[in-house]
Amino acid sequence: MRTYILSSGLAAWVAAAPAAALAQDPSTAPEPGADFIQTLFVFMLATFIGMGVISRVSRLLHTPLMSLTNAISAIAVVGSIVITGLDHPSYITLLGAIALFASMTNLVSGFLITDRMLKMFKPRKGGK
Amino acid sequence: MRLALIQIAYLLATALFVFALHWMNDPRTARRGVISGVVAMFMAVAGTMIEPGIIHWGWIALALVLGFAAGVPLSRVPLTAVPQRTALSHAFGGLAAGLVGTAEYYLWLQQSVEKLTAFRTTAIIAEIILGYLTFTGSLMAAGKLQEIRWIPQRPVTYPLQNASNLSLLGIAIVCGIALIFHPVALAFLFPVIIALALAFGILFVIPIGGADMPTVISLLNSYAGLSAVAMGFVLDNKLLVTAGALDGSSGLILSIIMCRAMNRSFTNVLFGAFGQVQAKASSAESKTVKSETPEGAAQMMEQSSLVVVIPGYGMAVAQAQHRVRELYDQLTKRGVDVRFAIHPVAGRMPGHMNVLLAEAEIPYDKLVEMDDINHDMPQADVALVIGANDVVNPAARHDPSSPIFGMPIIDADKARICYAIKRTMNPGFAGIENELYYAPQTFMLFGDAKAIVGDLVKSLSDHGNTH
Numbered sequence: 001m002r003t004y005i006l007s008s009g010l011a012a013w014v015a016a017a018p019a020a021a022l023a024q025d026p027s028t029a030p031e032p033g034a035d036f037i038q039t040l041f042v043f044m045l046a047t048f049i050g051m052g053v054i055s056r057v058s059r060l061l062h063t064p065l066m067s068l069t070n071a072i073s074a075i076a077v078v079g080s081i082v083i084t085g086l087d088h089p090s091y092i093t094l095l096g097a098i099a100l101f102a103s104m105t106n107l108v109s110g111f112l113i114t115d116r117m118l119k120m121f122k123p124r125k126g127g128k
Numbered sequence: 129m130r131l132a133l134i135q136i137a138y139l140l141a142t143a144l145f146v147f148a149l150h151w152m153n154d155p156r157t158a159r160r161g162v163i164s165g166v167v168a169m170f171m172a173v174a175g176t177m178i179e180p181g182i183i184h185w186g187w188i189a190l191a192l193v194l195g196f197a198a199g200v201p202l203s204r205v206p207l208t209a210v211p212q213r214t215a216l217s218h219a220f221g222g223l224a225a226g227l228v229g230t231a232e233y234y235l236w237l238q239q240s241v242e243k244l245t246a247f248r249t250t251a252i253i254a255e256i257i258l259g260y261l262t263f264t265g266s267l268m269a270a271g272k273l274q275e276i277r278w279i280p281q282r283p284v285t286y287p288l289q290n291a292s293n294l295s296l297l298g299i300a301i302v303c304g305i306a307l308i309f310h311p312v313a314l315a316f317l318f319p320v321i322i323a324l325a326l327a328f329g330i331l332f333v334i335p336i337g338g339a340d341m342p343t344v345i346s347l348l349n350s351y352a353g354l355s356a357v358a359m360g361f362v363l364d365n366k367l368l369v370t371a372g373a374l375d376g377s378s379g380l381i382l383s384i385i386m387c388r389a390m391n392r393s394f395t396n397v398l399f400g401a402f403g404q405v406q407a408k409a410s411s412a413e414s415k416t417v418k419s420e421t422p423e424g425a426a427q428m429m430e431q432s433s434l435v436v437v438i439p440g441y442g443m444a445v446a447q448a449q450h451r452v453r454e455l456y457d458q459l460t461k462r463g464v465d466v467r468f469a470i471h472p473v474a475g476r477m478p479g480h481m482n483v484l485l486a487e488a489e490i491p492y493d494k495l496v497e498m499d500d501i502n503h504d505m506p507q508a509d510v511a512l513v514i515g516a517n518d519v520v521n522p523a524a525r526h527d528p529s530s531p532i533f534g535m536p537i538i539d540a541d542k543a544r545i546c547y548a549i550k551r552t553m554n555p556g557f558a559g560i561e562n563e564l565y566y567a568p569q570t571f572m573l574f575g576d577a578k579a580i581v582g583d584l585v586k587s588l589s590d591h592g593n594t595h
Contacts (some may be wrong), residue, residue: 036247039361039369046370049146050377057152059472060492062382062479065152065208066349070217071165072145073352073375075368076224077361078176083231084184084191089238092231093184097191099227102220104195105202107169110217112203113210115162120486121155123493 064117071110076103130178137175138367138515144168145371149378156494172367199556207442207487209378213475215270215345218352225355229255232362237315244311248362253304256318261297262351264329269344271390272333273476283337293331300324336397337547338441339518341476343386343397350379366511389472389498391524391534418563420571422583425512430462430588432509436501438469438538438577439481442515442549446577452514453488454580458588469501469511469538471519502539511543513564515550515577521562531560546570551579 080103083096107124151161182188205213231250237242271279303317304327336344353375358370360368387394429435437456443449459466468490474481482495489494505511513520520540523530541564548565550572564570573580 013532014366026254035364036361037364039364041413043357043360043367043369045410046142047377050149050304050374051381052393053146053153053374054375054378054381055151057149058154058158059470059497060155060479060482060486060495061152061158062385063160063214063318063477063483064479065149065378066214066345066478066521067210067217068134068148068152068165069159069349069353069375069378070187070214070221071169072148072371073356075169075172075222075371076221076228076356077169078172079228079363079368080191080224081173081176081188082363082365083228084180084187085179085184086182087183088231088235092235093187095231095439097187099224099231100188100191101195101198102227104192105199106198106220106224109202109213111162111166111169112200113205113213114165115159116203117207117210117483117486118155118158118162120483120489121158121492122486123299124491 016029060121061118064114067114069109070106071114074103074107074110077107130180132282134175134179137171140184141168141172141367142370144171145374149374152246167572170576172371173315191231207483208447209274210483211341211345211480212270212273213264214477215348216275218345218348219263219266219267219270221352222259222266222348222355224259225260225352226322226325227257227265228359229259229319229362233318237312241312246308249308249311250304251358251361253307253321255355255362256322257297257300257304258358260322260325261329261350262355264326265333266329266352267347268330268333269336269341269348272338272343274338278490280334281338284334289331289335290500293328296324296328296331296522296524299427302334338476339473340390340397342473342478342480343383343394345477346382346386347394348377348379350376350383353379376530386473387465388479389536390532391536417565418571419574420547422573422580423572423587425510425571426584426587426591427457428545428547428590429464429510429512429584432464434465434467434504434508435459435510435512436469436505436508436517436540437544438471438511438513438520438540440471440474440486440514440516440519441476442517442563442577443479444475444480444484444515446515448482448514448578448581449488451585452485452582454585455588456490456494458585462588467496467501467504469498469505469540470495471498471516471538474516474519498536498538505539505542508543509545511540511546513540513546513548514551514581517562518560520548520564521560522567523563525562540564541567541569544569547573549573549575549577551576 077100080096080100084093084100148165148168151157151164202213233252272281275281300321303321307314307317333344353372356372357369357376359374387397437452451500456466468485470481485495486492518532520538521532522541524532524535524537527533545592546569548570565572
């Protein structure tokens with residue numbers, strides 16, 4: 001089981017590395033669609049890894065799992081920062097800032113509430 | 129160099145996200161998962177901050193501070209309100225995706241039309257449709273869960289509902305395809321698509337009732353993740369794609385588990401409008417219900433060796449979990465084995481009951497999944513049903529005419545004696561008669577769940593003191 005996870009993680013690693021290399025040097029991406037195909041590969045592999053990892057999550061923890069994935073999908077902060085920060089017309093900056101606010105809210109509340117819930121899950125009391 | 133650094137930060141963040149989810153497979157390692165997730169997010173944000181060309185630091189700081197200020201109180205809601213909070217969080221995720229897609233489209237439309245390739249426009253269309261429908265759909269779901277007055281709790285249905293809803297979505301997709309071919313000439317279609325997606329989100333959640341909320345929340349979770357994926361395609365950012373895909377697959381798996389636990393298909397949940405099919409019911413035969421006093425029930429439980437508690441949404445509504453914990457203490461003290469049978473769809477979101485019972489400090493090894501506890505039900509002396517209804521209805525096993533026929537249930541009827549705590553004999557949410565209540569070994573304890581469990585605890589402790 002462990003090896004499966006490690007190897008699937010490695011697969012995404014291997015897939016992401018050339019993509020990262022490509023992103024640095026635009027001249028190596030001759031066709032406009034090439035980047036998208038690369039990204040599709042990453043998407044597909046990440047979905048498979050997600051399926052594998054999630055299906056082994058303890059059923060006890062499905063509520064914290066959902067709030068943790070909420071927090072992870074707050075990765076939209078990355079996109080929102082780019083939109084907000086770059087030199088764009090002000091209405092674009094405003095849209096970006098609202099998006100950044102929304103995803104930052106998810107990020108903070110998602111991690112905090114997940115930890116708050118997980119703290120409550122205790123096995124039988126050792127003492128007493 | 130800087131770009132390479134950003135990519136390496138993203139790469140590590142991706143790996144840490146996978147580990148965060150991996151550690152959730154056991155409550156003992158789960159908190160490590162949160163730490164790993166936080167570190168990953170920190171690296172991702174730090175990596176993005178060193179992106180060249182960022183100048184509007186004031187705006188970024190303002191949004192981050194406000195988001196932080198709004199996020200902290202949202203993480204401190206009572207645990208019974210976690211389903212609403214989760215739905216609200218999906219709404220925010222969808223909104224962020226929708227806004228970023230909108231911003232990118234208009235930016236490229238005005239500054240660099242050549243960037244609106246067919247691929248990118250497709251990704252933008254997917255992002256805004258998914259994002260905006262998740263936004264309004266999740267807001268509706270949160271409103272229903274919070275029981276806001278002007279949002280109907282019961283499923284709202286009208287003629288040709290599915291046909292008109294689907295045609296709305298269909299029109300949005302057709303507009304989107306047209307826009308892919310003519311991203312500039314047909315720019316006026318863009319707001320039309322946004323409006324259609326917003327409307328579809330509202331209309332597709334309106335016909336869905338409380339019992340189906342676990343599935344719908346999971347599905348919206350998946351959509352929120354997929355809209356982040358689409359954002360990744362638009363911005364050509366692999367981290368967004370991988371993190372979004374993890375979220376999307378999590379939502380998908382949870383929805384599949386929820387559907388399976390109700391023996392229903394996706395289409396049935398989304399287009400079935402539960403709760404209106406079975407108006408007639410079999411009221412012809414006069415059935416009798418026996419009731420019992422809390423004292424009598426307490427006495428019986430005291431003499432049992434195995435008591436199985438079956439909690440449902442009613443326990444959450446009555447906030448009875450802390451009283452249940454006292455009952456657990458009283459019985460355990462007397463050497464009674466108390467276990468909790470958790471149906472996957474009990475409550476309003478996946479895992480809802482587990483969190484409430486964990487909050488009341490009931491050890492998690494006493495929370496048993498449906499399939500495992502059913503094995504032990506024939507050995508149970510007492511099954512105590514607290515605010516659960518459809519998930520213990522034996523009709524699901526043998527009555528093909530029942531709307532819940534085929535749904536896996538917890539076999540409360542196989543215990544030697546079954547006590548069911550219920551306010552009145554009104555049928556539950558789905559309006560289905562529960563034949564468990566009429567079974568010869570079943571006794572009703574009428575009243576509020578919190579009060580009744582309190583009475584059980586009281587008579588147990590009184591009894592204990594007289595010895």
